[in-house]
Amino acid sequence: MTAPVLPCPTAPQPLGTSAPLHPCSPAPLLRPSLEYQHAFDLCAVEAHREGGPVAVFASSPFYARKLLKRLDGCEATLVPIGGWSSSSANIGELLGPEVEHPDVQILESLDVQAKAAVWAEPERESSRQVLKHVHQVLLPGGHLYVIASGWLARFLPEWKRDDGLPGERPVGLRQTITSLRQGGFTVEALYGFHGPESILWGYAFRLMERLGRGDLADRCLFKMRAEYMVSGQQAMWTPVGVTLARKR
């Protein structure tokens, strides 16, 4: 489907640089919540350091859009999983104007060897099957970064939207780790974003706001951010976590 062209009063363009304006869905203008920003950026830094090719297993356009945008230059291959369309006809629209049309492959006929993979996120119906494919795709010793939402994620705006959720039935962090270990991976690290202490500081921020103490509220907010990232077991108590695993 071609997007309608806005009646934008464009000036004459002697150098021919501008095409007609195309409105996009509001999705690209919606920044993810801070939890997901951290998770995506962590994966991006690690994947860029490893270098491509990188396989991106995404359970929704939300994950695909945010991850592919960050993996520009990494020879990324997108593997849509779950219920969202993998048809190349509308994938450009789903990914938005910021993402170059990526290499798209379907799970069942994957033909790629990757130095690293990002998986967002394991779901009840498909996680076992996807993990098998991730294992096949990754080169020996290759790294896998798994973004998983915990039960606290239900409070995040991404999981309250009516125009597409990040996933359908996420398995969560604990089950993700178990599956990875059973599936031929060594779990090297686990990070969570917006840990318990950080959440408490967030409440302190709101309290200070209600008391009319903007000065103290701001300080609580920055304390919340300073304590945002937790590792190990504490990550189980966060809305969003990233598991770093290596193929054995």
Next chain:
Amino acid sequence: MDTRRRDLGEEAVDIAVDAAAIAEAVIRLDAWLETMRGPDGYGGPVAHWWQNCFQFTGTGLDWRYEGIIIGYLNLYEKTGDEQWFAKARRAGDDLVRGQLSTGNFRNSCFELNPYTGGTPHEAACDLALLHLAQVLREQGDPAWQTYLATAKRNIWGYHIERLWDPEAQAFRDHPRIPGFVPNKAATLVEGLLMLARLTGDEALVEIYALPTLEAILAHQVQGGPLDGAIYQYSQKGRFVARFFPFYIARCVPGLVAGYEWTGDRRYLDAARRALDFVLQWRYNDGSFPQVVYPGGRVNRYPQWIAATGDILRAMALLAPYGFEADPEPTLAWLLRGQEPLGGFRTARGFASQISQREPGALPEFRDLLPVIGWSSMAFRYLTDLWPDGAEEKQAAAERFEVPCVFRGRELTFAETEDQIELWDGTEPLYRWRKGAAWAEVCPPEMMWK
């Protein structure tokens, strides 16, 4: 607690502010800007009051381009040297190439990057493009229409189409959120007025710019100890009582432009009162607090260094209208913040952002981190001071290394032409290779947004 007009006993900064010092600062800053260019434009990590962006380091098409393009145009105007114009145009081309099919600019969210739709960043890019277009038009170069068209696509396709709220008669900060941010709106007003001047489309002024200026006026405090201050933000008519001297100063150019267009003295008076408020809070060393709250409460740290270029610019803009302010203490504060490679320190006191206690002897990593979006504000202001006949000496520093703290640890900050690093003894804790879109080393403990 009312701490207005305090004398906190800081020593006035002892630095020579003369023509040679200005010229040298500009040349060193230009050399540093060159080191910050990647394949698509100017990049680098960002430290900010709201959020940090250490991981994504690629080109950001945000307000850095306002300072860079207009700064180079300033130099071109003052020297006639084509190299400066070439750099302004190269930066303009970054914006043209980085425009998306929606009219937005790629990675335009500065400290929130990598996202598009940044405010006031896209408006600041438009303003820069329009300045460039104006110079090209005066030269009779048809390329001016390319830069004009790029700005128009953004102003119409994003700001007017997506952010204009006809009910509120003002621009929103986000298509889905009915919020208004005066300083951001002021930048857009500047762009709208400039676009109207270049195209003759006065409807832009009547329908969009003037109502927006009225909305800014409605956010200015009338009377009392906060007289002249401008609320940072409002949502559905609820004003958020945070007053940032830096952001209030960023309202001044839009108000002055509104006055110059209309002759309506209310805009000029508002600008004067705004700057009066800002200067009431200036410390003896020329610095400003970060935020002022009702009741005279202050979160002083971090105190901007590079960004004071925009406060100085506001003073300069009002000087022709009889506003008397001595820029020297702040200019000295700014110049003292220049690092050997030419970039400017971002701030003083990031380590005290939570405690608000007097900072320790060592600067924090974010204090030292030269951020292009802040240094560009220094650049724009200093290039406007470029003295006639100044010599263009080349900068010589190759490596800058200094102890600092981060999360309570003593570390070493290092910058060369090729990279910015943070060392924990012999271990790199952070590394950005200039030109790369992502930090090479940024372990989770550095993930502090």
